Amino acid sequence: MTGMDNPVASFAVHIPDVELEVEPLAPEQIVSGDPVVTGKVLWEAPDGKQLRGIWQITPGVVTDTEANELFVVVSGRATIEVEGGSVIEVGPGDACVLREGDRTTWTVHETLRKAYHISL
Numbered sequence: 001m002t003g004m005d006n007p008v009a010s011f012a013v014h015i016p017d018v019e020l021e022v023e024p025l026a027p028e029q030i031v032s033g034d035p036v037v038t039g040k041v042l043w044e045a046p047d048g049k050q051l052r053g054i055w056q057i058t059p060g061v062v063t064d065t066e067a068n069e070l071f072v073v074v075s076g077r078a079t080i081e082v083e084g085g086s087v088i089e090v091g092p093g094d095a096c097v098l099r100e101g102d103r104t105t106w107t108v109h110e111t112l113r114k115a116y117h118i119s120l
Contacts, residue, residue: 033060068100076112
């Protein structure tokens with residue numbers, strides 16, 4: 001991965017090939033199934049308030065409280081239910097914006113991999 005040694009340098013990655021690290025879910029987040037979350041931060045702002053990376057989840061149902069996030073789905077499919085709001089269907093090529101503080105339930109139908117930008 002060109003640029004990974006120097007976080008200031010511009011770089012490109014082939015998202016399907018990025019090796020991800022396990023990011024354990026809190027047991028209370030798992031509604032059903034045995035979903036596994038993996039990810040890799042590709043860039044972090046010096047103040048830690050912005051993150052860009054790759055994230056993946058295997059099939060199952062999980063809950064989350066969202067950050068201010070823009071992501072693009074590379075592969076897989078999921079239904080994201082926003083508490084008190086909309087139901088969002090996402091699949092390959094879809095861009096999604098989640099609001100900070102939204103409480104969500106993710107039903108992952110096929111292992112989903114996304115590229116994201118989070119503002120904290």
